[in-house]
Amino acid sequence: MKSLFDPNVHAEVQTRIESLTTASVPSWGKMSVGQMCTHCQKPLELSMGKIALSGKKPGFMKRMVFKLYKPLMYNDKPWSQNLPTVRDFVVSDEKDVAAEKTKLSTLVSEFHQQKDTAEWPAHPMFGKFTHEQWGKMQYKHLDHHLTQFNV
Numbered sequence: 001m002k003s004l005f006d007p008n009v010h011a012e013v014q015t016r017i018e019s020l021t022t023a024s025v026p027s028w029g030k031m032s033v034g035q036m037c038t039h040c041q042k043p044l045e046l047s048m049g050k051i052a053l054s055g056k057k058p059g060f061m062k063r064m065v066f067k068l069y070k071p072l073m074y075n076d077k078p079w080s081q082n083l084p085t086v087r088d089f090v091v092s093d094e095k096d097v098a099a100e101k102t103k104l105s106t107l108v109s110e111f112h113q114q115k116d117t118a119e120w121p122a123h124p125m126f127g128k129f130t131h132e133q134w135g136k137m138q139y140k141h142l143d144h145h146l147t148q149f150n151v
Contacts, residue, residue, distance in 0.1 A: 001076045003135030004108065004142070005115040013142055016151045017105050022097045024149045028081040034095030036145050037104045042089040043141050044107040047134055048114065049121045053088045058125055070126045074136035079144045086125070111138055 002009045017037075024033040031039060045051040058066060072079075115135075122128050129137065 001074060001136040002139045002143070003132065004112055004139040005131075005135040007112075009139060010108065010112040013108055013139070013146070014105055016146045017101055017108065019151045020097065020101055020146075020149060024151070026148050027150060029148055031091065031148075032094065033149055034097040034100050035091040035093075036149060037097065037100035038091045038095045039085070039089055040142055040145050041100075041104050041107050042086075044104075044111050044138060046123070047120065047138065048107075048111060051088075053086060053124045055087070062125075063127070066126050073126065074129070074133045074140060078147075079140065081148075108142070 004010060004013065020033050020037070022033065026033075026036070042051065046053070118131060120129060120131065120134055
């Protein structure tokens, strides 16, 4: 799995983001391109400790289930289409595509610049991820949604 910490992958993702336009339409799902760009900002912000999820932490049983699914977050297998998302990451209002692309691009670069960071905040649902896992997971999420919009 590619990692957003790799300079070539970072450049590839930035090119793909830049190629999005107001005319970009999804191959699946309900989000517009502006909503998708806003949605993709959330996991990056979460990983860098800029936001926290609302609501209570999952109980013991949910943590056990999340532990089973954790490797799917960063392995080589693509995510299925139309997966449910965390409530805090749902974007229902329309967004300005140019503004959201800029914000997403900035966050992608900010995350990439953390390539030497050793300690990361624990994910509120999945717990600790290694540096390598964070890089792969962020790439996998971005790739999933950029592929959704055929870029």
